[in-house]
Amino acid sequence: MQLTDVLRESFAQEADKRTRVPTWEQERQNRTVKPMVIIGLGGAGAGVAVRFKKKLHRHFRNMPEVTGMVQFLVLDTEIQNQHRDVEVRTGFVADQEYLFLGGFNPFAWYENNKDHDADLRQWWPQTTTLPGVLIQNGCQRLRPMGRLCLHYHRNTVEAAISTAITNALTLNERLINDGRLPPLGQEAAISVYVISGSCGGTGSGMLLDVLTMVRRALAVAAPAGAQTAAIIVMPTFYRRLGQDVTPRLMRARGANGYAFLRELQYFYLHPEQWADHCMDAQSRRAERADRTQDMELPANAVYVLDDEVAGRVIPSQFDLYTLAADSLYNRLVLPVSAATVDLNQHINQTVRDRPRAFSSTGVSYVIYPRKTLARCAGAAILRDILDTHLLRPISDAERSAAEQDAKRIFDGHSALLNGEVVARELEAATASLRQSIPTADGIRKEAARPIATKPRLTNAMRNAQRTAAGCRDQ
Known part of the structure; x- marks a missing residue:
């Protein structure tokens, strides 16, 4: 076998080893996937969620039951089949994974309901001007209108969140009872990630209220061990997004993002006050409902996505969505990430009596060192070649053939082993040279x-x- 054939075969084996989909046996021995709910808000949330879903389903394509433990829910005010992100148009099941929160005239609905809706009267800003057309193409950076869309579809969204959490936990319990997966500890019961932009209208307008709905649903379905996290795309990225970014648009996006982050920071520092500012505060007070979850922190952790990673600027929003999806994907499926320290516990620790409220997702760590990986792969292949082809033990037939060859050489050159003959021949040659x-x-x-x-x-x-x-x- 030629060296090129050996290299080609070794590379093929190594590639197959690295791209092979996991099996049930591997997942039982080293479980990586856990119950999880991914909630995408607005365009940014939908873009990250759809890319993460594709990676997850490709990885576990032979184990569809495992992918069912990761539930997806997208809340957006764009019609799905007309979404600006082409991948979102076909990436989710309509009315089950993708909920369209538009489809109504906000001005007419507000005028018809403001007098008898106490919740709406409490938080709606009177200075906001609503358009008199159907919402079909986003909220046009009007954060109050994003919250209004959530308020309009509140019952549908609450039911969808509860269903997603219940489905993830139920499937996990069934696989454990069937012996197909090992049980999880209480600290890893379920994780819910809510992904949103920061300076638009849909995601930033409803993030805090959606997190409140998630905490309420988790208190019923998973009273212990649940973790919530928010992933937010920072305003610095959106300020320069688009072909024709005018100074006025940049200022508007910056102001919107600044107001959103100040609001988020305030309720992180004063979570007990959120119970009086949530979307349905008046009705829950009138019903004397349990408001414990309304006074908790918005999420256990908040991860932010900026427009610069490892010293380079991310060129487009879709590249940013892909990096965020890679971060979620690696945190879920890699055994190393499953066995390392919990990031949420690290963030909740205090430094000089001040809590770490925000953290980066660490997407820079998923930009792998290409040269290092190439060297490691080359060393692994060279080791396999030596072990398989050069240092392998010889067979009985090869040993017998080698012994016969050695005997043949010995018989043909036995005269060389006679010392007297060799001495006489050397003496004659020396005398001849001396004479010359x-x-x-x-x-x-x-x-x-x-x-x-x-x-x-x-x-x-x-x-x-x-x-x-x-x-x-x-």
């Missing part, structure tokens, strides 16, 4: 001859030296 070397008397006689010239003498000396050197070599 001119003596000093011979050289002097040659030089004294009348026809002798200096060049001839030089040639004679050179020939004598060459002959002597050859004799020494022999």
